[in-house]
Amino acid sequence: MLNMDFNERVVIETADRDWVASPMPGVWRKPLAREEAERGHATSIVRYDAGARFSPHDHPLGEEILVLEGVFSDESGDYPAGTYFRNPEGFRHAPFSAQGCVILVKLHQFQPGDDAHVVIDTNTEPFRPGAGGLTVLPLHQHGSEQVALVRWPAGEHFQPHTHYGGEEIYVISGELIDEHGRYPAGTWLRSPHASRHCPYAEEPTLIWVKVGHLPA
DSSP: OBSOOTTSOEEEEGGGSOOEEOSSTTEEEEEEEESSSSSSSEEEEEEEOTTOBOOOEEOTTOEEEEEEEEEEEETTEEEETTEEEEEOTTOEEOOBOSSOEEEEEEESOOOTTOOOOEEEETTTSOOEEOSTTOEEEEEEEETTEEEEEEEEOTTOBOOOEEETTOEEEEEEESEEEETTEEEETTEEEEEOTTEEEOOBOSSOEEEEEEESOSOO
8 A cells, every 4th residue: 555544644746756667568657645556546647658558447436637748548539738537437448648648647536426527628728716816727526525727826825724625736837835845846745634734836836636535
């Protein structure tokens, strides 16, 4: 098991981690949290070399993907960096990448009743005004769980707040900062239920953020 105690705060700068070979040739992983070697709850950065492909498979308790680099593909089409997916239980595909890609992947983590198949090109969707100078692109909501992209302008400070149901962040670009440290692009953070912080940004920053999904 890896980082499966949801009461612990976890911070990983993924740029510092080595790629680990997956069972499929040309597909590499940086595990961030994992319940078992090849099944169950998992959060990873995954890289497809050019021409690499995965065998057909389905997704018990769902699959969530954010394309970070390159173009990710399956039978339904080609999806560039910035595409967000939710593939529910029962969805089956055989993904590949002709030119290569890097994706953030979360497996086996959907809440009961969450059966929406979601595909969003965040490059074309409008962001909405958020608190202060933040702008927000909502990606998904089900029960207590909410997922969004959030843009931080340079110099933006957010009020101190508590994470009921936890918070998970991936820094896509820029650098997020709080009283606990500095988190450059490529950093993955998972903060437990009832944790608290006061984040800010000194430069334009884009994050993927999920809240309300961790056990109390």
